[in-house]
Amino acid sequence: MIKSDIIHPELLYALAKCGHKTRILIADSNYAFVTNSPKDATIVYLNLSPGTVAAPLILEKILHCINVESAALMACPQDFINTIEAEYLHLLPESCHIEHLAREDFYAEAKADQTLLIIATGEQRRFANLLLTVAPVM
Structure with missing residues (x-):
């Protein structure tokens, strides 16, 4: 039996494939998981119900399983x-560089070949999509 904070088999498998510079998208429930993802990305559906x-x-x-080098959020209105x-x-390490991207730039980055994992959440808040870049093991 796995003794970890994550026991979801498909999620563990996908995380294990993510090396340095790989991207992981934690997507809110409004995100178009299939059309705004690279065709070879793994989509793990954790969106059981709204919220x-x-x-x-x-x-x-996830932060218990990987190191994060940088993160990108979609820019929101002021x-x-x-x-x-x-x-x-509050959760990301202090060393993590945070970037805010315009909507179309965010989608382009999320759809890039470096994005190997999309995690579909039930998160209902707007502008909750978070694109993580995996850091090397320290």
Whole structure:
């Protein structure tokens, strides 16, 4: 029996394939998982129902399995209060570079060949998509 924070077989398998510079997208429930993903990416569906499983919980558990070099969020309007961004910043290591990309730039980066894993969440908050770049083992 696996003794880990993550026991989902497909997720563990996909994480094991992610090396340095590979990208992992934690996608909110509004994301077009199939059309805005590279054709060879693995999509792991953890979106059981609206609001579950939440994206910050998934990030928290993934950070026990991989190191993160950088992260990208979709830029949101200046008057939008992005509560999930604060949760992500609290979880990500201080050394993690955070970038905000315009919508089309974010989609282009998420659809790049380096994105090997898409995790579909039930996260309902807007602008909750988080694109992680895997760091080398330290």
